Amino acid sequence: MALKTPTPGVVGERETWGKKVDFLLSVIGFAVDLANVWRFPYLCYKNGGGAFLVPYCIMLVVGGIPLFYMELALGQFHRKGAITCWGRLVPLFKGIGYAVVLIAFYVDFYYNVIIAWALRFFFASFTTMLPWTNCDNEWNTPACRPFEAIWDVNRTRIRNTTSASLGIAPTTPYTSAASEYFNRAILELQGSEGLHDLGSVKWDMALCLLAVYVICYFSLWKGISTSGKVVWFTALFPYAVLLILLVRGITLPGSATGIQYYLSPNFEAITQPQVWVDAATQVFFSLGPGFGVLLAYASYNKYHNNVYKDAILTSVINSATSFVAGFVIFSVLGYMAHASGRDVQDVATEGPGLVFVVYPAAIATMPGSTFWALIFFMMLLTLGLDSSFGGSEAIITALSDEFPPIGRHRELFVACLFTLYFFVGLASCTKGGFYFFQLLDRYAAGYSILIAGFFEAIAVSWIYGTERFCEDIRDMTGFRPGLYWRVCWRFAAPSFLLFITAYGLLDYEPLQYENYIYPGWANALGWAIAGSSVMCIPTVAIYKLITTKGSFLERLRVLTTPYADSERNGTVHNGMIVSESGGVRLMSAVQTPTTPQQPVGANIPAASAPTLASSPALV
Incomplete structure (x- = not known):
């Protein structure tokens, strides 16, 4: 028996989105983030080109979209944040709500630092000579060479790492100007020996981080009435830039070669388990179920909103964006390979190294480089911001619903929350801050969100019951999900999450950044961070079992x-x-x-x- 629909006008009537499109843009803005640009294209290229779309689409339809749909439906039906929602759905698993809030809390500590990097690059682009184009700056070393000089001798090789480093082959003594700008001017890694030696705060980065939190505060302080308007820019602007960069990219010499590398299918690759793991991981972390964000956003929907259509539309847009971003990235990588006389595989990379070293280096060689740099880094800024909005709103909504006094003093609470974020984030703004960033990036959400998502799927499908859940959806939308959705929720989605988690744990290696091996205490700290959120689930369950007669x-x-x-x-x-x-x-x-x-x-x-x-x- 499904719980009855709330009656309009009763006690506790909830604020709703001003327009349906505000909700859609908020969800799209959250789901479409930096990983769509810096990770999916590289995974597609690395794992068989166009053939990678086969495991990706399978994982999308059997795991990603069902989990995405499930969380949106839960939020819209219960109209509460994660803690209260799970406490009322399955009281024994109320700890899921606390776990996802704590995970979002940890992620915000470092995610906004990436946005601060983009903002710093954006400010640095207001010049006719981009600072990463030459080696005449105080941060450069004698080994620095402009990209053109390295290309001329045809000895360059961009290392395929995720360490945000653009280096040169070990057989040469050179490094690129773009690499030195990011590593030595922005990060100043030369001033630190590792995590134990963070060094002093870089105040230029601290001010950029402060600016990011000021933007976030005034976007979220009044709730969805303000954030729902801000996302009209932050969610739509990246699409305008992607279109512009796509047109520019495909007109560059060598772009066709890059696109061919991106799409050429190698169906033998999809017989490898790692390819399926990469596909499943990308689907889950790109769509973002389990973080409590979708649940929070959907809780502000009107009760009879067609959440099914929203789930399909937004998840398809997210995946399509990733696919199109691949053309934008690989057309430019093809251009770089053509200009340097190298293969595309020698310039292809992922992660921060792609968007803060490789792509800026390519932009610097184009006519009108200042314009291209400005719109590119503004795109990164907006991609990051609306994803940050989602994580923060998940925390604010969950705590406001569970503890009503917080909701009555939302402006003050948001100010306190972002102040805390800023001071903790200063650790990532030090000369050794990138080592701290890498630690959080590895442990804050990677394993814990998968485990929390697994318990979510089990709680809904096997304890609350898929039949009751389907009745809830019929009560809202007027139609009942079919057999496909019931099978996915009950069997495919939990198996999907268990598969990723198990493979990740079996394939675990201690954290390392280039030649720096993180000490044992650092990895122990990382596991403690990951475990602290996951332990909310059994801790709350045990507490409730003890305190119930x-x-x-x-x-x-x-x-x-x-x-x-x-x-x-x-x-x-x-x-x-x-x-x-x-x-x-x-x-x-x-x-x-x-x-x-x-x-x-x-x-x-x-x-x-x-x-x-x-x-x-x-x-």
Whole structure:
């Protein structure tokens, strides 16, 4: 039996999006982020070109979109943030809500640093001579050579790493001007020996980070009424730039060769397990289910909104954007290979090294380089911002719904949250900050969000029940999801997440950045960060089992039984009545029906009414 729809006008009526397109742009802006530009194209090239689209599309339809749809539907139905939603869906797994909030909290500590890098590059581009085009600057070494000089001797080789470094083959003594600008001027890695030696704060980067948080604050302080308008620019501007860069890229000499490398299918590659892991990982982290963001955004939808259409539309747009971005990137990589007399494979890379070294180096050789640099880094800035908006909104919404005083003082809470972010983020603005950034990037969300997502899928499909979940969707949209969705939610999606997690753990190697091997204590710290969020799930479950009265089976039954929220105030639910605060108390004055009721929790024997009535109030 599905929980009943909230009645308009009752206590706790929730704010909704001003326009439907505000919601769609917010979701698209969150899902389409930097990874669509710097990771998908390289994965496609590395894993069989056009053949990679086969495992990618399979993983998308059996795992990615079903999880995406599930989280949007949960948010729209319960109209609450992650903590409250999971506490009411399956009280035993309320810890999932705390886990995803903590993960989003950790990610925001370092994700905004990437945006600060883009902002720093943007400011540096206001010049007729881009600073990464020559070697006459104070940060350059005697080994520095402009790209043109290195190309002339045909000895350059861009290392295929994710370390944001554009180097030269070990057999040559040269480094590129673009590489030295990022590593020595922006990061100043030469001033640190590793994570143990962070050094002093780089105040130019600190000011850029502060500017990012000021933008985030004034975009989120009033809730969706402000962020829903800001995303009209931050979500749409990247598409305009991608179109411009695409047209420019395909007109460059050598672009066809780059695109051929990007798309040429090698179907033998898809027989390798790593290719399927890469496809599944890219799908999950690109769409972003499990972070609580989709749930938070959908909670502000109108109850009868067609969430199914939204899920399909936004996930398809996200994947299409990744595909188009590949043409933008590889057309320019083909141009670089053509100009240097090298193969595309010698210039292809991913991660920060692509967008902060390789692409800027290519832009610097084009006529009108200042214009191309400005729009490119503004695109990176906007791609990062609306993804950052999503992570922060997931935290704010979840805590505001669970602790109403926070919602009543939203402006102050957001200011305190971003102040905390800024001061912690200063660690990434030091001369050794990139080592700290790499640590968080590796451990803050990688494993923990997969585990949290797995428990989400299990909680919905096997405890709450796919049949009840489908009834909830029918109550909202007027139609019931078919067999395909039920099979995906019940079997494919959990298997999809378990597959990625298991392979990642089996393939685990201690963190290393170029020649710097992170010490054991650093990896232990990383695992502690990852474990702290995941441990919220069993910790909250154990706490609830201990504090709930009755036999073990009675407690388990109560804690796996969904109950109504404050918007359904007064609704009797399995011998319980909703309190004004949104909690649940057992009926006393209200008479329990004499007709036996079908339990709405998991398949656990029902407790007798007298025993259940002796349990304390659930909160």
